Amino acid sequence: MNRHLNLLFTAVGNILRNKVRSIVLVLCLLAVLFPFICAMAISEGIKFQSLISVEEGADIYVTSDYFGSNAPISLEYLAHFRKMDGVTKVVPRIVGRTYFANRLATIVGILPENIPKSIRLVEGRMFREKGDVVVGKGLAKEFILQIGLRFSLSANSSKLFRVVGFFDADASIWSANLILMSFEDALEFFRMEGKATDILIYTRPGYATILAAKIQEEAGASTPDRSEPPLRVQDKSLVKRYFQRGFNYKAGVFTALYTVAFALAIPALLIVSGFGQTERRKEIGILKATGWQTQEVMEMVAFENFILSLTGAPLAILLAIVWLKWFNGAFIAQFFIAEIGLMAPFSVPSRFMPIPCLFSFIFAVILTMVGSLYSTWKTATIPPVEAMR
Amino acid sequence: MVLIALTISAIIWDQYSWKRVQADQMIAFQRMVGGVGMGAISVPIWNFINFDPRIQPVDDSITWPIPGGYSYGPDRTATVSYFEEIPVNQLLISPSSPPSPPNRYDSQPRGEEKPAYR
Numbered sequence: 316m317n318r319h320l321n322l323l324f325t326a327v328g329n330i331l332r333n334k335v336r337s338i339v340l341v342l343c344l345l346a347v348l349f350p351f352i353c354a355m356a357i358s359e360g361i362k363f364q365s366l367i368s369v370e371e372g373a374d375i376y377v378t379s380d381y382f383g384s385n386a387p388i389s390l391e392y393l394a395h396f397r398k399m400d401g402v403t404k405v406v407p408r409i410v411g412r413t414y415f416a417n418r419l420a421t422i423v424g425i426l427p428e429n430i431p432k433s434i435r436l437v438e439g440r441m442f443r444e445k446g447d448v449v450v451g452k453g454l455a456k457e458f459i460l461q462i463g464l465r466f467s468l469s470a471n472s473s474k475l476f477r478v479v480g481f482f483d484a485d486a487s488i489w490s491a492n493l494i495l496m497s498f499e500d501a502l503e504f505f506r507m508e509g510k511a512t513d514i515l516i517y518t519r520p521g522y523a524t525i526l527a528a529k530i531q532e533e534a535g536a537s538t539p540d541r542s543e544p545p546l547r548v549q550d551k552s553l554v555k556r557y558f559q560r561g562f563n564y565k566a567g568v569f570t571a572l573y574t575v576a577f578a579l580a581i582p583a584l585l586i587v588s589g590f591g592q593t594e595r596r597k598e599i600g601i602l603k604a605t606g607w608q609t610q611e612v613m614e615m616v617a618f619e620n621f622i623l624s625l626t627g628a629p630l631a632i633l634l635a636i637v638w639l640k641w642f643n644g645a646f647i648a649q650f651f652i653a654e655i656g657l658m659a660p661f662s663v664p665s666r667f668m669p670i671p672c673l674f675s676f677i678f679a680v681i682l683t684m685v686g687s688l689y690s691t692w693k694t695a696t697i698p699p700v701e702a703m704r
Numbered sequence: 705m706v707l708i709a710l711t712i713s714a715i716i717w718d719q720y721s722w723k724r725v726q727a728d729q730m731i732a733f734q735r736m737v738g739g740v741g742m743g744a745i746s747v748p749i750w751n752f753i754n755f756d757p758r759i760q761p762v763d764d765s766i767t768w769p770i771p772g773g774y775s776y777g778p779d780r781t782a783t784v785s786y787f788e789e790i791p792v793n794q795l796l797i798s799p800s801s802p803p804s805p806p807n808r809y810d811s812q813p814r815g816e817e818k819p820a821y822r
Contacts, residue, residue, distance in 0.1 A: 357744070358784035363722065365742045365785075367730045368756075372739015376758050384762045385752075408738050410759050412748050419747045421755065423737050434732045453746070486733040489741025489755070512759065515738040549758055553790065554739075557757045561743055561787040629711035636714050651784050653745045653754070661746070667718045672711070 322611060326618035333594075337623060340683065344627030345634065347576075347682065348675045350647070352635040355671035357644065357651045360664025362562045364487050369554050373406070373515030374523040376554070377530060380547040387510035388546070396514060399529070401522030407511035409501035413470050413494075415454055421493045424501020438462060439480030442497055449480040453491030453660030474504045484661045488652065491661040523550045599694045600702030609695040616691045620683035627683075628676035632667065639665040743785035757787045 330337045377396070379386040396405045409424035430441050439462045442449060450460055455478075464478045482490040502508060518526055527550035534546035599612055638644060644663040649655050652663065694702050734740070745754045752760030 354784055361744050361785060364730055367727065368734045368739045368742055371731050371734035372758070384764055385760050406738060410740065410752075410756075412752075419749055421740075421748060423740060425737060429738070430736055431732050433728065434736055435729055482733070483729055485729050487730045487741065488746045490733055492747045493740075495737070547761075549761070554758055556790055557761075557787055558742060560790070561757070561785045626707060629707040632711045633707070633714060636718065640718075651744060654747050654749050665718075666722055667715050669715060672715060 318611075319614070322615045323618050326615050326622060329615070329619055330622060340623050341627045341630065344624070344679050344682065345631050348628060348631035348679060349635055350650075351678070352632055352667075352671065352675050353639060353644070353647050353665075354651055356635060356639055356665040356667050357648065357663060358562065359666035359668050359671075361488065361652070362558075363666055364664050365558055365562070368487070368489070369551065369558050372551075372554070374518045374551050375516035375527050375530070376513050376549045377516065378513045378547045379543075380545045385513075385547060386544065387507055387512060388514055389543070390509050390511055392514055396516055396530070399526060401519050401526055402516055403519055404517040406515045406517075407498060408513055408515055409498060409505065409507075410512045411501070411505055413468055413504075415468065415492075415494065416458060418454060418457060418492065420451075420454060421489070422501055422504065423493055423495050424498040425495070426498050435483050436480040437483045439478070442479055442495070442500075445497070446475055446477050446500060447479040447496065448476045448500070449482060449495040450478055451482050451491045451493040451660075452484045454494070455481045456660050468504070471504050471506060474500070476500070488661050488664060491655075524552060526550075595691075596694050596702050599691065600699045600704075603695060603702065604699040609692070612695045613688065613691060616687055617684065620687060621680060624676060624679035624683050628672075628679040631675060631679075632672050636667060639663060743787055753787050753789075757789075761787075761789050763789065
C-alpha cells in the first residue's frame with residue numbers, strides 16, 4: 316500500500332514540476348470535453364421540455380391527409396368526435412407559419428377557454444378582444460415590440476392585430492417566436508373558414524389508443540361515394556415514439572461522431588503528452604537506472620493521467636455549467652439549437668445529468684492513458700543508458 | 705478534491721433547479737397550446753417536422769426547391785434532435801386475387817356496363 320501511495324505522491328510531484336505540460340494537457344481535455352458536455356446538457360434540457368410538450372399535449376391529434384401530407388381538417392368533425400365514448404374534451408387548433416417582418420414566426424390559434432389561470436406573462440395580459448395577440452420573447456426582443464402596438468402581416472394585411480402581452484422566457488423554447496391569438500383570429504388571418512390545422516382530443520385514461528384506432532378505421536373505411544380525404548390520427552404513444560427516436564437517434568449519432576473525434580484527438584494528445592518528451596525519456600531512464608521496475612514507472616504515469624483527468628473533466632463540466640447557465644450558452648447554443656443566432660432570445664435549456672458527466676471523465680482517462688502509456692512503456696523497456704542519452 | 709466536490713454540488717444543484725423552478729410555466733404553456741414543439745428548433749424555418757412532427761410528420765422539404773433533391777432543413781446540421789416519419793404499415797393483401805383488368809385498348813361498345821372496380 317505504501318509503495319502505491321509513494322507512487323501517487325511522486326505523480327503529483329511530477330505534475331507540479333512539469334507545470335506547462337500539465338496545463339497544456341488539461342487545456343486539451345477542456346477543448347475536447349467542453350463541446351461534448353454542452354451538447355449533452357442542451358440535448359437533455361430540450362428533451363425535458365419536449366417530454367412536457369408530449370405529456371401535457373392532447374391524447375389524440377387528428378388532421379386531414381392530402382396526398383400523404385397533413386392538411387387542414389374540417390370543423391364538422393368536432394361534433395362527431397365529441398359524441399365518442401371515452402372522450403373528455405375536443406378542441407380545434409391552428410398552427411401556422413408566417414413572416415413577422417423578415418423573421419419566421421409560428422402562429423398558434425386556440426380557444427380562449429383553453430387558457431389556464433396559472434399562465435404567467437412577462438408583461439401584459441392574455442388576449443380577450445378580437446385582434447389581441449401575445450408575442451414570444453424572441454420576436455419582442457428583436458423588434459423592440461411594446462404593449463399596445465398595432466400591426467398587420469402581409470399574408471393578410473386586412474387583418475389588424477394588437478400586442479397585449481409577452482411570453483415569459485422560461486415558458487419553453489418554442490414560445491420564443493410564437494404569436495398566440497384566438498382561434499377565430501387565426502382562422503380569419505389564414506382565411507381558412509371552417510377548418511383547423513388539427514383537432515385535439517383528450518380522453519379518459521386508457522382510451523387514447525382504442526379511440527385513435529377507431530377514428531382511423533372509420534376514416535379508412537372506403538366507400539365508392541366517399542368525397543372527404545382520409546384522416547391522419549396520431550395518438551400519444553406515437554408522439555412518444557417520435558420523442559424517443561428524435562432524441563435518442565440524433566444524440567446517439569452525435570455521440571458516435573464525437574467518439575470519432577475523440578479517436579482523432581488521441582494521436583493529437585499523443586503528441587501533446589509527448590510535450591517535453593526528451594525530458595520525460597531522461598526521467599524514465601534515471602528512474603530505471605536507480606532500480607525502478609517498468610511496472611512502477613507505468614503505474615506512476617497512470618496516476619499522473621488519472622489526476623489530470625480528474626482535474627480536466629470536472630473543470631470542463633464546471634465551465635459548461637457556467638457558460639450555459641450564466642452566459643446562456645452564448646455562441647455555443649446556436650450549434651445545437653437551429654436558427655437562434657449568437658445570443659438565444661430564451662433561456663437555453665441545459666440539464667447536466669450524471670451519466671454524460673461520468674462519460675466525459677471516462678473519455679478523459681482513455682484519452683490521456685492512450686496518449687501516454689504506450690510511449691512510456693516503449694521508453695521504459697529500452698536500456699536506461701539509451702533512454703538517458 | 706475541491707474541484708470534484710464543486711462539480712458534484714453543481715450537478716446536484718442543476719437537477720434540483722430543474723425539478724423545482726422551471727417546470728410549472730412550461731406545463732401551463734404546453735397545456736394551453738395543446739403541445740407545441742418537440743425538437744431542437746424554435747421556428748419552423750423549413751418544415752414543421754423539425755418544429756413538431758405532430759403538426760407535419762412528413763419531411764416535405766425534399767419536394768422543393770428541387771423535387772427529390774437535397775433537403776435543406778437546418779435540423780440536418782449539428783442539432784441534437786432529428787425526426788423522421790414513423791412508417792405505418794398500409795399494405796393490405798386481399799385474400800383472393802382481384803379480377804384481371806380488361807385491356808384498355810380493347811374496343812368496348814358505348815353504353816356497355818362498366819367493370820365493378822371502376
